[in-house]
Amino acid sequence: MSEYALIILTTVLVNNFVLTQFLGLCPFMGVSRSLDAAIGMGMATTFVLTLASTLSFVIDHWLLDPFNLRYLRTISFILIIAIVVQFSEIVIRRRSPMLHRVLGLYLPLITTNCAVLGVALLSARQHHSLVEAVLFGFGAACGFTLVLVLFSLLRTRLSGADIPNAFKGNAIGLITAGIMSLAFMGFSGLS
Amino acid sequence: MANIIVDRRAAGAKALSTQRIMLSVVLALIPGIVAYCYFISPLVLVNALFAVLTALLLEAFAIRLRGKKCMPQIQDASIALAAILLALAVPPMIPLWQLLVGVAVMVLLGKHVYGGLGHNPFNPAMVGYAAMLISFPQSMTLWMDPLGLENLALVDLIQAKLTLNIVTSNPQIAWDGITQATPLEHIRSLKAQSQTIVLSDLIQRTMDSGWCWVNLGFLLGGLFLLFKRIIQWHIPVSVIAGYVLWAGLFSEPGLPLHLSVFSGSLILGAFFIATDPVTAASSKRGRLIFGFGIGSLSFVIREFGGYPEGIAFAVLLMNLCVPLIDHADRQLARRN
Amino acid sequence: MLNKITSAIGLNVSLGRSAHRKTAPFGFHGGLSLDTNKRALGDNTELCSIISINPPALLTIPLINYRKDSVAPKVQIHEKVKRGQALADNIVSPVSGVVEAIEHCEIIHPGGLRAPCVVIRNDRLDTPINTDTEYRNNKQEQQAVSHDNDNAEAQAKIAHFIAHSTTMLDQAALVGLGGAGFPTAQKLLSSNQDLQTLIINAAECEPEIACDEALMRSSSIQIAYGISALSQLTQCKRCVVAIEDTKTLAIESMRTALDTIDSTAELMIIPTRYPAGAESPLIQNVTGQFIPHNEKPINHGVICINVATTYALWQAINGQPMDSRVVSLGGAEMPNPCNVRVRFGTPVSYVLQQTGNAPADDTIRIRAGGPLSGFDLHSTNVPITAMTNCILAEAALCAPAAQPCIRCDDCADVCPAMLQPQQLYWYTQAAEHDKCEELQLDACIECGCCDLVCPASIKLTETFRFAKSNANYIKAQQQLADDAELRFLDRKNRLEQKEQARQLAIEQRKEKLRSQKKPDREKINAALNRIRSKRHTQKD
């Protein structure tokens, strides 16, 4: 049981997908303008990632390995992620049109989010068991959501700061993200 | 005539000004600095002076760049305080050019890119320290052997400091003899070689090493600040409580608690670094959570992490959570 | 819930920089202990320190109510008025004379605004409106103290007042003298349901202001009678007179007065801490209830009446409507500070001359209200009203330049409304009105405590006053915009209906024409033939 907790801990804190492995930066910068957009995006990504990493494990384990079609991995993972994202977009458009409009372009963008594909490929390469793959996906998504929510709250606070014009907008966002990853370096080497 | 609404003088206002706050914090640092110079190395004064001067210069440059008058902003001495804290956190033998990089990151990236005093979300001193820790890992862990001072002339030391690369500059100085690992690193290296830790030898090493006295000096300064109501008790107490709670649960059996508390820079962090009002949480409850987070994170990083000193990363991580803490606290306050 | 736990273990009581202690009996959050330096009381020993001056030749009485909306005058120009005659609803004439003009004059206002005023030329006869009252000036007031002592006659007057309270209150034009100017009659008559506590607010907490204390020292008997009249009128279960503990002389004279008429009112000594006199901290101090800012204390069974208003009530019971008040003259640059009873409408410059306090040169700023809640006057030729409790003379002062806020949270420690001033300041600077509203900016009572403790000397109170008035202005604009849209839609519908009606009318006319064509065919031919035949006959 403890090494499951360890998997979650490492994916959320130690090698956090956004701040240590620098994956999934475009939604990280794009959606962090307001808190509820960030929470909405976090939820959507968690839903997509967990489902996608489970399905990709199933496909990889029972379909690609027996017929040693491992070279088809990337294509099939992309297909699975696309389907899951399309499914979640339809659900969100139906459930809350406001959130759908706020997320706007970034919802379909999850398909091309490198963190999502990265999770599927990494867990396949590290030969995780089913439970480990699910936890790995879920942990990565939680790490992404945590950092995204913190970053959006930080940016709402910075919106009132007297930032020089040259740095307004995404420039100060990137600097702040840089310092955030500096802070997360503290976790590196956590045994 | 200016339509003055609140006439502070007539109402007998007794407010401290920002400048007096910062200067009294610098005053409170003096006992710690004296112990540091006596027990570990007087080079810290060189570092501190150098850091303060370059920090003030860089700040004047940054403010001039923003097109504002720089005198009033420099007067509030907030950057001088941060520079001194940085100089105290880095090892005394650090080459000056590396300290300059740290100060530049601190002033420009930590403070003025966000718009000056009051707008920066991260503690500037810790941003500078973390940047130095990651870019110069090797020279950031070279600590002086507290008692190995006599057999070296001061001039050699300063000459070694000014050179570009610290290790190969002066072969006849046996570096190992000079740079004695801090007690924490000592424990870690012993554990790495899985030697049994002889407790008595360890305690002896720490007690006679200067660290204990340095930390006592900082504690004295911290209590002075508390007494003068410059800082409130919420952050220091919760930082130490956070650290002690986890240390009691997870640290080596038999290792006396006060040993780990009084080694390294936990006291400096708790009383001087974490209580920087600009980057700390703003409400009472928020500060307790903020302090507890710093304490526990610095223990986790120190015990399991890759770096000997966790206070810098702990402060940065909790600065990151301050907007969340304030947001949650406001929702809670609004509800009842 | 968490708030209760944290306050239980003393967290909410801030041990912050403003050195104050938990106050008895309940206390309130925040506040500051300031040195009160009440210069107007002189050397703090003699009892009667209220000077009275005779009214000027011309009095200008502003026609505005406590919400600063103008009210319609009930008198015409060149009409003779008696002292006490109603000029507008809840406004009476302080002197007898002739109404010289009804025009816009400058009033006591931070923006130096002009408002409609009634200008009365004083004929110095002071003929009262109801003949049986004889106005006693202050000197006679003192000699009359023994006369008023006999309780029976006073109780008879009170009983008579209780019987006809509505008419007498209507004529008395009573207005709260604590600074808000809320019509007292409205407050008293609307408290018909069971009233738990009636608080007589004698906690004059702001430095320099000493008019209530002077009044309590000189005429505590009249105040005691006023209090018993109030408690009988409102049938309150508990009546509390709250006085700050530094007002020793006032406490003694009030205690003896209450004892002599053996009234049931309690004398509660509350610790001196600004702003203990404000309504919400006072109620927290006395009854421990925290009343949210948007609710009226009456709905929670509490009423606060200022002690000067109580004295004015007793005068009204004796047939004298409220037409004057005690004003403290204080401040570092006031030559001889004193308390002076001034009739409404008297210009500030006249009061200063009469009391020998004319400003030496124009660098001295004359200020209406206290050092914390007042503002500087643009000119001294402005009339004193019920809301002016103090006039200060201070040297010109350049406020220190504001430095950036370091989020030290001292202002939140001292805020009596338990707000977050540094967060409100941050949102006001970023002009985020909805966030300000979310943090209940309109609960701010503009007491000025946060300004005093701010280490970066930021003008917080000014910023919040600007933000509140701005937010109200935007809300008013929004309301006007919604009405404009409704009118726009009505107009569009009206035009469309007119258009449809016109189309309909055209259709009907076409329809009628088309239906007439067929049967008229023979008539037309017959007419044509007739014309042709006539033409033939003319040709032959």
Add this chain to the structure above:
Amino acid sequence: MSIGIIFSLLLVLAMLILMGSLLSYLTRPADNAQADSDTLMIDAVNAVLPQTQCAQCGYPGCRPYATAIIKEHELINRCPPGGERTVSQLSELLGTPTLPIDDSCGVEKPVQLAIIDEAACIGCTLCIHACPVDAIVGAAKLMHTVIAEQCTGCELCLPPCPVDCIDLVAPAPTAANWQWPQPT
């Protein structure tokens, strides 16, 4: 080996097509979903606009402009009376970046009210018809006047007036709507 590959490819494709069509059938959006969310957004945008109905944005009133913003993705900076505050609110609402006011529509200036110089008014009722919010009262050949509270300062009554007796003036602050100055 090659048959295995072809077979597995076909299998994967069949499965994915089946799953895709099933899922999309299950979650097909209700037909008026799109319409609902639009009217919802149009009302939200319309609530932000200052309702001066001045048509400076090129649309006959605020609601048409709001519909254009949502349906035809019209730019959000065509409302000078609303000024920067309206643009920032719209950008926050729709998530689009803030743009400076488009000066082809007019320039942002403080609120002004129309005042009719009663002496010069000949009672031609042209301005009454022009006023989008019925803020002008008067009858043919009788003096007209503007109701101060109801005028939104849209300046539509200025062009039609033959004797040009209407001018714009800043509203005098009364004690009730006076605003404290912002400290520097």
